Amino acid sequence: MESAAPIIAFDAMGADKGPNEMVAGLALALKEFKLQAEILVVGHSEALSKELRAFGLLEHPRVRCIPAADIISMEDKPAQGLRKRDSSMMRSLDLIKEGKAQGVLSCGNTACLMAGGTIKLRPMPGLERPALATIWPSKDRHFVLLDAGANPETRPEHFLHNAILGKNYARIVLGIDTPRIGLLTIGTEEGKGTENILQAHEYIKSAGPVLNYQGLIEGFQVFSNTCDVIVCDGFTGNILLKVCQSLFGVLKDYLKEELNKNWMRKLGALLSYGAFRAMKKQLNPEHYGGAPLLGLNGYVFKAHGSSNRHHIANALVIAEKVIRCQTNHQIGVDLALLKGQGELAPLGSPPGKAL
């Protein structure tokens, strides 16, 4: 199900590389990635006009500038960020709240985006809070892992909610009708994990046909094409994401150094260059620039602070697709189904009673 061209608020400030790289990413998305969305570019008018002119977007029919005087820095705590009402990030979120945009893309401070998104847009009915969903590369296909860091503390029912969110995100971005869901723990046998995880396992099982649940999975299975959606808490997910990105970097750097150690290896590397390029393209965990904060009344996308123009353009394309496919509507349908089955325990109640 696809709707008309979406309107995306584009927080052009607050990224490490500044508005220049942000607008470069926008230009790339519009000109080469065929982005059809209408874009509201939010930030310092003067700086943005200059950049939009430089990239030939000042007169673009689907690009408009929305002024915002303030910037939320990476050091701002959520409370400080929320007080910066005229910041590009808060103004972008306001545009959704006011019905002037359906989504926002920001490279800024994650904690502030999370706090601002949750307070201004509120979680969808039936949910308590959003989760950050990331696309991970693997050998033959990709998978979705969430929560990648929105909430370090997680209760059992949040894992069930994350499974619903991840399922609907995977349907859109991976194009899989009934994605296989796995719950990440320390072993595949029943009873492996914390109390929290084992209760979550019962919750997710109870969702019945709403979720294509494969059960508990362990670390060895993350990259082995066992599941399309891996559900975990935000503490584990955030650490995993960062550790895998840094392991990939260490391996790449080490191999590069070793390949440069003598002329024979240098020649070898030159001849097999295509293989390295393919690996970097397929398996680099940084390939996907954007991650949505799923489960809010509105679409909030976060890209890395250090994103380059390619990451930003990618993130815009994914944001457009997720909005166009009315992902939140689908999430709402699943939540209603669960509620209809009487299988979704009321938030905070002991799982034993409700199931």
Place this chain on the structure above:
Amino acid sequence: MESAAPIIAFDAMGADKGPNEMVAGLALALKEFKLQAEILVVGHSEALSKELRAFGLLEHPRVRCIPAADIISMEDKPAQGLRKRDSSMMRSLDLIKEGKAQGVLSCGNTACLMAGGTIKLRPMPGLERPALATIWPSKDRHFVLLDAGANPETRPEHFLHNAILGKNYARIVLGIDTPRIGLLTIGTEEGKGTENILQAHEYIKSAGPVLNYQGLIEGFQVFSNTCDVIVCDGFTGNILLKVCQSLFGVLKDYLKEELNKNWMRKLGALLSYGAFRAMKKQLNPEHYGGAPLLGLNGYVFKAHGSSNRHHIANALVIAEKVIRCQTNHQIGVDLALLKGQGELAPLGSPPGKAL
């Protein structure tokens, strides 16, 4: 401080590859790695005699066979394992309890080894339970990560205990006098993580000069030589270990496939073969075969069920070194120092009161 040649109970059954590979590892350790320890080989007499004869160890002056009729399987639950009193694993642990050996090496069921070790040997005074410590490779040097899976549920004081255990293990296996300790969480700023982690952070800080504490670290820093000892809970540690091993495997397989796609790449791979070999040798997370269950009254070493002879020989050499250096004595000294400072909160008390 080094003592006389240690006596190690060697659980020769229960590994995936059977007693043949175990005894092959022992032979490698004795003949090529210059293992000086006395080895009590525990298991089925008949099978072991055959293997020991095959590897020329039947008459070895430092090898003795201890019969045990039963085997704990990988499927046994801890309670089942504990009931198998004449199993090679339980008999090996008994040898420590009876003062006939100082340490045990087993490739068998981790949960049973952990339960048997904890019940038969008891945690050291001042500790509540053991932690599994693993050595990880990185670009320039190695680091220790613990707990890698002994206890999925962790209270704040356990992180402090893990820091003490990890420090003393790193001193022996990495040869660093005052290893840098880091507590793994989702960001480096104060306040990043769960309640549990933030309380643990206060505990570890309170250890003062006993620990060279570097503070909170995030996933990006795991491989960046920020710390020599990374402290985490057993849930996160176990998942990380398995995910990193499988990511390494996926990258290796993918690159291999790509390098075999045409003759030019094949030639290139041949010329640069040394670089791949160096990377596999330096950075393969499976390089180290054994991981000690630290903090018990006796030395318990666990090697992968799938260990080959090289892993087993490595594990024996590390076990000998750890016992020889009286690691547990050093751990006891540190625990006494903490107690003397009055900075170790009583187990289970709210940290606010004690600090």
